[in-house]
Amino acid sequence: MHAAGLAALLSHWRRHPLQLATLILGLALATALWSGVQAINAEARASYDEAEAILGEARFGQLLPEEGDSLPQSRYVALRRAGWLVSPVVEGRVEIVGVTLRLIGIDPLTMPTGLAPEGEAIAGDLPGFLTGPGMILANPADAPRIGDRLKARIVASAGVPPGVAYTDIGVAQRLLSRDGEVSRLILLPDQPRGLPDLSAAAPGLALRTPEQGSDVSRLTGSFHLNLTAFGLLSFAVGLFIVHSAIGLAFEQRRPIFRTLRALGLPLQSLVLLFAAELTGFALVAGALGMALGYAIAAALLPDVAATLSGLYGAEVAGTLSLRPAWWAAGMAIALAGTALAGAGAMLKVIRLPLLAPAQPRAWARASQERLYLFAGGAAGLTLAAFAAWRYGEGLAAGFVLLGALLIAAALALPVVLHLALSFGQHRARGALAAWFWADTRQQLPGLSLALMALLLALAANIGVGTMVASFRLTFTGWLDQRLVSELYATARTDAEGARLRAFLEPRADAVLPIWHVEARVARLPAEIYGVIDHATYRETWPMLAALPGVWDRVAEGTGVLVNEQLALREGLAPGDPIALPEGWRADVAGIYSDYGNPIGQVVAGLPHLVARFPEIEKRRFGARIAPADVPGLARVLRDEFGLPAGNIVDRATVKRFSLQVFERTFTVTAALNVLTLAIAGFAILTSLLTLATIRQPQLAPVWALGLTRRRLAALELARALLLAALTIVAAVPVGLALAWVLLTVINVEAFGWRLPMHLFPGDWLRLGLLSLLAAALAALWPARRLARTPPADLLKLFASER
């Protein structure tokens, strides 16, 4: 009995393979985007965890210098001799022909449990690690590139994250030229009893507890939240498709359900069969979606990795690994999504009256109550959005604002469309026009889900597009301001730096040293740059706010400039005092924009910086020179001065590189945008297909009244275009609101910079036309089917019980 029942249920899909494909594809697409985004996030987080596992930042407390970026090794020994179980770490960047490695020096004898992921490699040859030229462990991708340039044995080790290498602290100190210096101390969890207070034992050292997390996780959190939001949006849009496919299948199978029940299949069994069928589809579609998601993630991951590396300096492996938790979560979400989308149909099966005529009917009539409900929901959510904006804090509030705004807009859409169609109906002249408007309004409930999906996809497109374009415009202009020198040259040693400066002086209009130190400002990593007093800076530096005579203050040393990120984070305004390393105190003389930089930056007068950090690397210089002379000077530098070509960069190259990083940053966003829009288009197609089948009884009388099938089909097409057009018009303000939230709320919270919003109506027009085209294509198929419906079929509608 059950087998026969199931066979009867499934026979429907044999007769409607397209519907089956719609259902499976919709669910698979929804699952794919969601799980793809999740896979990317998981991979990135795992990479951070690996990096942190090396540093012990995830699980151990750390002692960091309150000022500067290092502490003397003697402090380490003194703490050990006072009884504290601490382990030293020295860290820095080494450059080997274009490859920058984060080199981490550890002491395997004192480090805590499981700190180094490749402990085996160390333990296998502890003497080799600790003595002689030493051993450097690096990712297999990096190891060959290091070669023998570091004069130590290079061991390729899959557990070492890309861009990281680690070695004994002694070797690291030598390679980083940081003899006797320690970057930080790891505090072991089990300290002996009866030790004196740590703050008394370690003055000048700040304790970072394990919960505070690493800089990388903190910085990249917003990026991943962004991706997750996109994944969720795509999933929601995909569910619209599944919902309409299941709804259609239910309507068409009403006779089967009734017949099965009439033949004696208990309701319970029928529900069970229906549920089993849905579960089966969910599993198949889920698996397909996971495979698709994996492909999407694998395709996007290199870009994500490039973005994270360019924007945050966080290294992520460019390849994907399979995680069981990810599979489980993906299948669960596919099942949950199917349950959500199929719940309505399931309820209808349960309530199916046994004796009622088994006729499909148009979906629920547009009822006033439903519209009021939507309007109420939209109003409530708008209020919530406003509250989140007004009173909320942090990135989470920003996303609440975003989510509430989008859902409110989606809920408001049917109301707005209803009003617009009512208005059209009132203005209509003639019976056909009146019927057209009224019938369009009648179809609203059936189409509103798909239209909502379209609205969301369009709004996301407009919003994100506006943000990216605004960002690009601002960024390009800012790059021109910031890249003041026409040519940049970097010496290999300080001595060569001095010669380089002397070499450049007579050949350029001005030589601007670009020297900086990395230090902690307000307990977080920051850069301090020194600038000389030069007209170039006074004329072009992109200042956001400044005290009068700002450059004089910088030159005197009483004032420094801070970047926008640092100012926002610390609540600094021009005139406020700021504490810098080495007991340096100055006033904030100005705040400048510094896009693309995740960390704080301070600009000070060069002589004052050098006085405090005499060991600063004096290697980099910018040369002001007529653009036409740039290639000549570069050649002279290379051929006469003997600087390697890689150490000479002209402004155009830097700019090109920066823009490249920028573009890669938003490649993922653009790809997700396109996919979301494609899914929305698909949602419209399935909705229209569904409606087309059930609307025949409503169209047959109109046909009988003398309207040709062609005419009817044209009207159907026009109707779809009208609804799409109205939705597109509604999407523009929603998209702009979204862009505003992204630019003024999310960006500030996530990156620390505020961007001006620019409008790009041309983009909207293009997007609108594309969407209309998509809607037309989606409507064309059902319309063609209608035009070709044999008149006999339409006649039958009158003859048969329908």
Added chain:
Amino acid sequence: MPPRARSPRPRPPTRRRLLQTGLAALALPGPLPGPLAAQGFAGLAGTAQGFALPDPARRFAFPADHGPHPRFRIEWWYLTANLTGPDGAEYGLQWTLFRSALAPGGGEGWQSPEAWMGHAAVTTATAHHVAERFGRGGIGQAGVIAEPFEAWIDDWHWQGIETGRLAARGRDFAYDMTLQAEGPFVPQGAAGYSVKSAAGQASHYYSQPFYRIDGNLRLPGGDIPVTGRAWLDREWSSQPLTPDQTGWDWVSLHFETGEKLMGYRLRARNAPPYTVATWIAPDGTPTPYEAGHLAAEPLGTTEVAGRMVPTAWRLTLAARTLDVTIAALNPQSWMATTVAYWEGPVRATGSHPGRGYLEMTGYE
């Protein structure tokens, strides 16, 4: 496009595993060629290439010999003490510093090839507290200076060899003691040349068995003032064991007569145990007994840390009419350190009553 799946990453080893393998390597220049077992206990049978070898003609020169001998691969400052509390309760105490050169030749700062390891313990009848420390030579974290004598790793320290202060601290215990030597330093073996196998493996070895010790134990239950006798063993070598030797049983005893006994029994896989003893008169005059004189017979075993360890012994030395039974104060005196072994206070009964320390290694 089939994405490459990354091979699963090996799990990070525990600190224990890391250092266990590492410590075996401590004693062994170059990569570890085979399993630990093939290297004798704790890699002590590793090759001595590039290091100095003990010389039977060499005589001790103090105070210089209290300091380190960097040309040798391994060396230790090993102090054990039998203590008594105000209520007559017995305690044991251990303070040990091991030096291990990972490669021949010296080096400054982190480049120094020396690794140091400290073990400290306090034993009561019911508890055994253990702590372990590691440190690098060359940076000041650990080391030994001969004159004025100072030995330290982290905050564990020993200052003064005739009259000294000694302290160590673990997670759940600490002690702070003073030492007073009441007799001479005693060379072991043939004028300090101590043979470890029939094949000729040897070390330089002297003891100071005449320390009076008192001070304070800080245990979870509170502070306990204690007093008693301590025994220092100083030993250095580059290859003290043959690959065949799997471990040893070592004992030091303070008899009530003022006489002392040091004895050890080196166990080998394919040979009978190699047993050596030194009888020390109350004035410090040593009488060494070559292999075969001292007889040590396990009387009973205790399950300790999942293995069977003989914690009671019968010792006989016919030349001194010695026939004693020794039994552990706490049979669970397991040193759960990176290289684990049994070390604890014992009491001797029979012909020569007294107290002392027992050390047993290589029980797997």
